[in-house]
Amino acid sequence: MRTLSRFVLAVLVFTLSFGSAAYAANRAAAPVTIHVLTMDQAAMPNDEMDKVAKEFMAANPNVQVEMEYVSYDALHDKFVTAMATNPPPYDVIMVDVIWYEEFVKSGYLADVTDKITPDMRNNVFKTAWNVVTVKDKVYGMPWLVDTKYLYYNQTMLKAAGFDNPPKTWEELITQAKAIKAKGLADYPIDWSWSQAEAAICDFTALVAGNGGQFLDASGKPAFNDAKGVGALQWMVQSLNDGLTNPSSITSVEEDVRGVFSSGKAAFALNWLYMYQKAQFDTKESQITGQVGITTVPVFDAVAKSGVKSASVDGSSGFSVVANSPNKDAAWSFIQYLTSEPTQIKYSDSQTPIWTTSYTGDKLKQLEGVQGGSVIIPIFNEQFQYATVRPRVPYYLEGSKALQLALQQALTKQKTPQQALDDAAATWTKLGSQ
Amino acid sequence: MATLATTVKPMGANARRFNLRRQDTIVGWLLIAPSLIIILGVTLQPVLSTLYLSFFDASTSVNLPRTFIGLDNYTNLLQDPVFWQTIGRTMYFMVTSVGLELIVGIGIAQLIHTRPPGWKFLRISLIIPWAVPTIVNGAMWGWIYNGDYGALNGLLYQLGVINKYIPWLIDPARAMNLVILADIWHTVPFVALIIQAALAGLPAELDEAAAVDGASAWDRFWQIRLPLLRPAILVALIIRSVEAFRVFDIVYVITHGGPAFGTVTISYLTYQETFSYGHLGRGAALSFLVSIFTLGIAFIYIRYVYRPGEGA
Numbered sequence: 233m234r235t236l237s238r239f240v241l242a243v244l245v246f247t248l249s250f251g252s253a254a255y256a257a258n259r260a261a262a263p264v265t266i267h268v269l270t271m272d273q274a275a276m277p278n279d280e281m282d283k284v285a286k287e288f289m290a291a292n293p294n295v296q297v298e299m300e301y302v303s304y305d306a307l308h309d310k311f312v313t314a315m316a317t318n319p320p321p322y323d324v325i326m327v328d329v330i331w332y333e334e335f336v337k338s339g340y341l342a343d344v345t346d347k348i349t350p351d352m353r354n355n356v357f358k359t360a361w362n363v364v365t366v367k368d369k370v371y372g373m374p375w376l377v378d379t380k381y382l383y384y385n386q387t388m389l390k391a392a393g394f395d396n397p398p399k400t401w402e403e404l405i406t407q408a409k410a411i412k413a414k415g416l417a418d419y420p421i422d423w424s425w426s427q428a429e430a431a432i433c434d435f436t437a438l439v440a441g442n443g444g445q446f447l448d449a450s451g452k453p454a455f456n457d458a459k460g461v462g463a464l465q466w467m468v469q470s471l472n473d474g475l476t477n478p479s480s481i482t483s484v485e486e487d488v489r490g491v492f493s494s495g496k497a498a499f500a501l502n503w504l505y506m507y508q509k510a511q512f513d514t515k516e517s518q519i520t521g522q523v524g525i526t527t528v529p530v531f532d533a534v535a536k537s538g539v540k541s542a543s544v545d546g547s548s549g550f551s552v553v554a555n556s557p558n559k560d561a562a563w564s565f566i567q568y569l570t571s572e573p574t575q576i577k578y579s580d581s582q583t584p585i586w587t588t589s590y591t592g593d594k595l596k597q598l599e600g601v602q603g604g605s606v607i608i609p610i611f612n613e614q615f616q617y618a619t620v621r622p623r624v625p626y627y628l629e630g631s632k633a634l635q636l637a638l639q640q641a642l643t644k645q646k647t648p649q650q651a652l653d654d655a656a657a658t659w660t661k662l663g664s665q
Numbered sequence: 666m667a668t669l670a671t672t673v674k675p676m677g678a679n680a681r682r683f684n685l686r687r688q689d690t691i692v693g694w695l696l697i698a699p700s701l702i703i704i705l706g707v708t709l710q711p712v713l714s715t716l717y718l719s720f721f722d723a724s725t726s727v728n729l730p731r732t733f734i735g736l737d738n739y740t741n742l743l744q745d746p747v748f749w750q751t752i753g754r755t756m757y758f759m760v761t762s763v764g765l766e767l768i769v770g771i772g773i774a775q776l777i778h779t780r781p782p783g784w785k786f787l788r789i790s791l792i793i794p795w796a797v798p799t800i801v802n803g804a805m806w807g808w809i810y811n812g813d814y815g816a817l818n819g820l821l822y823q824l825g826v827i828n829k830y831i832p833w834l835i836d837p838a839r840a841m842n843l844v845i846l847a848d849i850w851h852t853v854p855f856v857a858l859i860i861q862a863a864l865a866g867l868p869a870e871l872d873e874a875a876a877v878d879g880a881s882a883w884d885r886f887w888q889i890r891l892p893l894l895r896p897a898i899l900v901a902l903i904i905r906s907v908e909a910f911r912v913f914d915i916v917y918v919i920t921h922g923g924p925a926f927g928t929v930t931i932s933y934l935t936y937q938e939t940f941s942y943g944h945l946g947r948g949a950a951l952s953f954l955v956s957i958f959t960l961g962i963a964f965i966y967i968r969y970v971y972r973p974g975e976g977a
Contacts, residue, residue, distance in 0.1 A: 308941065309936075309940040309941055312725055312726075312940050312943065313725075313940055315725075315726065315727075316725070316727065318727075334943070337726075337729070338724065338725070338726030338728060338729060339726055339728030339729070340726065340728075418829075426923060426924075427921060427922065427923030427925065427926070428923075477812075477813075478812065478832040478835055479811075479813055479832040479835065481832070481835040481923075482812070482832065482834045482835055482920070482923065482924060487813075490813070490814075491813055494813075494814075496813065626942075628941055629942045632937070632941070632942075636925060636926055639923060639924050639925035639926070640925045642924075642925075643836065643837060643924055643927075645837075
């Protein structure tokens with residue numbers, strides 16, 4: 233027994249010393265690991281993002297990149313919770329356009345103004361720089377310039393006798409009624425009107441399309457004026473008329489994609505990412521080859537004044553997390569992810585932020601990508617009409633109040649005027665704090 | 666030994682017995698000290714620091730200043746109609762959910778107790794809903810209720826009960842009831858098994874004697890078995906009520922608090938205030954109010970349901 237216990241002791245000592253030597257050696261050669269937190273199916277699908285990470289790691293052998301994907305609605309809260317620790321668990325984060333003011337105020341993002349070269353300044357869309365700039369300082373690199381488009385089912389429209397998609401919302405209603413009357417779709421229009429940011433996106437586009445605005449020039453809520461109320465009233469009416477799918481009240485963009493891709497809707501508003509999946513992916517869509525995409529309509533009166541379209545901006549950028557111990561590696565990865573070659577290579581799901589990509593050979597490359605000949609022209613047409621939602625640090629809380637107002641009007645608990653007035657009162661209170 | 670004991674001074678004997686008991690106590694404390702330290706460390710420190718934070722106007726961001734505002738967070742909350750509406754909704758959730766669970770759970774327990782054919786299978790299969798994690802349960806029911814391709818719609822449509830798919834979750838009140846249903850399905854097994862274990866421990870003679878005396882089946886259940894089940898019911902009631910009052914994940918997964926705030930419970934409100942809006946001080950105050958409410962609920966149960974001496 234004594235020999236046995238001595239033997240066991242010897243083995244233990246050996247393993248421990250070997251283990252700690254190996255551990256020390258490991259630490260010395262350990263690559264820098266950066267943790268990236270980004271949105272699930274943002275624009276580029278996750279597998280393409282993983283490919284970009286692999287390419288970056290191949291080019292930078294001493295940097296490990298670990299990608300983490302969460303759904304949009306969870307991303308903000310997850311990041312805020314994670315920032316309670318120091319050092320933070322993430323080095324790079326995707327930031328939606330509406331969060332920049334809040335995150336900068338909370339001190340979560342690193343200032344990268346001095347890392348932006350004049351070349352970068354000049355060759356990226358000006359509006360894209362607006363996304364990541366707060367009080368004249370730059371806090372990230374633009375990555376996605378996106379807006380919502382009107383998608384339509386070409387087969388359904390033709391079957392109802394329409395050769396072209398609608399240019400005004402009134403025209404859309406006419407077409408929807410005809411489609412419903414012919415029994416081609418129970419609910420011709422599908423929206424993302426859930427109690428989530430998705431509803432605000434649709435509402436912003438509709439209010440702008442009605443000639444209204446979110447906030448007025450002095451920053452006070454203007455969405456409860458006659459034009460804003462008119463837009464909401466139109467939304468409620470389309471539900472009453474049985475033209476809007478009632479499930480829209482609990483849908484976000486992924487649900488809209490599901491309904492549209494299964495051929496149950498003739499019209500849907502969605503971001504650019506839906507085009508690839510609905511038009512080409514036979515695993516994800518039952519209507520491949522039948523998807524039309526066009527600019528979002530406006531209301532008649534606005535069309536007559538010469539404004540062709542009104543949509544909502546849904547851009548985002550990638551930022552380095554303040555307090556990250558690996559800022560340089562983080563910025564390096566962001567640079568690679570947003571670089572022109574990478575963006576052109578993966579342009580089937582999102583359009584590049586570089587203005588230089590839209591000319592000459594690079595433009596040909598873009599248009600050569602699957603769907604590119606449709607996507608690039610429509611992007612150029614639509615993007616100039618993208619309305620930006622208010623850039624204030626209390627945006628999330630204000631947005632929630634407005635989401636509640638939309639839901640109350642849609643579920644007939646309040647009249648549109650009353651619901652929007654109550655939301656406006658909250659915005660005013662938040663703005664005065 | 667007795668004779669020996671009487672020749673020893675009483676003082677000494679007492680002192681020895683006292684010493685022994687004291688030693689036992691010390692040993693007992695030493696044995697549980699490690700786990701006690703860990704538990705207190707993990708739970709006490711956050712509880713105290715949450716209480717501390719609730720007196721501040723604090724943001725979730727550590728980079729922003731925190732100003733002391735005393736009880737303002739509490740007074741603002743208690744004067745906020747949204748807070749009371751949310752408490753009301755949460756109470757509705759709790760009462761309906763726990764009430765139905767008790768009734769169904771006692772029924773199932775009674776059924777198992779009568780040992781029908783296949784009762785062993787029933788008891789085992791009862792575990793399955795309980796074993797499903799709450800998040801998975803929520804996701805599953807969310808898909809069942811889906812208005813465009815949900816299983817509930819499919820089933821009712823094929824049975825001819827409805828002739829058009831219904832978007833179940835777009836009505837706030839109906840959504841709340843459906844979330845309650847999802848919660849009941851998940852936790853009925855817990856109640857059923859607790860009650861069934863208690864039923865199995867009841868003396869059979871009481872029942873038989875009552876039957877001989879001519880008591881009906883209902884009387885035997887209502888007058889004899891149910892009162893004896895009081896301690897077990899109390900256990901199930903307290904545990905389930907506290908859990909139901911604090912419900913969060915099933916609401917988050919199925920409805921995200923919608924539609925139109927119709928399923929926002931107090932925990933969801935706390936989460937929203939703290940992480941979506943960044944009002945850490947307010948969120949901390951909300952957590953404390955939730956704790957006080959749950960303590961109150963437990964107190965009411967113990968005061969009115971617990972009868973000491975019945976072997977709870």
